[in-house]
Amino acid sequence: MGSKKSILEKGALIQRDRETYAIVPDIKGGLCTPEILRKIADISEKYELAAVKLTSAARIALVGIKEEDIDPIWEELGMQSANPVGLCVRSVKLCPGTTFCTMGQQDAVSMGIKLDETYCGMELPSKFKMGVSGCPNCCAESYIKDLGLIGTKKGWRLVVGGNAASRPSLAQQVAEELTDDEAMAAIDKIMTWYKNFPKKQRLNRVIDDMGIDQFKEQVGL
Numbered sequence: 001m002g003s004k005k006s007i008l009e010k011g012a013l014i015q016r017d018r019e020t021y022a023i024v025p026d027i028k029g030g031l032c033t034p035e036i037l038r039k040i041a042d043i044s045e046k047y048e049l050a051a052v053k054l055t056s057a058a059r060i061a062l063v064g065i066k067e068e069d070i071d072p073i074w075e076e077l078g079m080q081s082a083n084p085v086g087l088c089v090r091s092v093k094l095c096p097g098t099t100f101c102t103m104g105q106q107d108a109v110s111m112g113i114k115l116d117e118t119y120c121g122m123e124l125p126s127k128f129k130m131g132v133s134g135c136p137n138c139c140a141e142s143y144i145k146d147l148g149l150i151g152t153k154k155g156w157r158l159v160v161g162g163n164a165a166s167r168p169s170l171a172q173q174v175a176e177e178l179t180d181d182e183a184m185a186a187i188d189k190i191m192t193w194y195k196n197f198p199k200k201q202r203l204n205r206v207i208d209d210m211g212i213d214q215f216k217e218q219v220g221l
């Protein structure tokens with residue numbers, strides 16, 4: 001039996017049966033290819049998995065893996081784990097934006113993938129999710145993410161402090177009409193500030209305690 005830590009390091013999470021595990025391969029932005037889908041389908045049959053579950057973060061979880069099959073499955077997938085656990089940036093959800101959607105006003109795919117590559121797994125005082133929507137219809141649920149971008153005709157609107165957890169909260173706007181570079185710079189300020197925040201508090205609670213104006217001032221927005 002592998003130790004609990006080494007199994008977690010393989011990106012495998014114990015399931016309710018206390019015997020099998022789930023893994024989540026990294027598919028940036030949920031943009032899949034036929035090759036990946038074929039591989040996952042073949043592996044799920046070969047290893048008799050209990051389920052292949054589409055997750056709320058637009059990922060594909062392989063569920064019901066025996067402990068001894070974790071390594072061979074990762075090897076056959078040839079992919080990285082997309083399952084950061086604990087107090088860190090967990091996921092970046094994005095919509096098709098101007099890449100595919102007729103309603104798109106900003107390039108949510110490029111921006112979302114850039115945020116994923118920059119921040120996913122970054123350790124923070126609490127878990128943290130991001131959402132990037134290409135227009136105000138907000139299909140990536142930006143208002144219920146710790147940090148969200150919403151595309152408008154004039155640029156990006158930046159919102160913070162949302163989540164859909166047990167104490168749900170809607171994100172509040174802190175900037176608008178941002179270019180891609182301005183949005184990345186503002187997000188960098190927020191992430192750097194929050195990373196150094198001394199209490200293990202989720203961002204919406206931090207903002208509730210100090211107020212949005214004080215938050216903006218402290219972050220330098």
Ligand code: SF4
Binds near residue numbers: 095096103137140
């Ligand atoms: S948020 Fe807008 S751009 Fe993105 S999928 Fe929805 S309608 Fe399309």
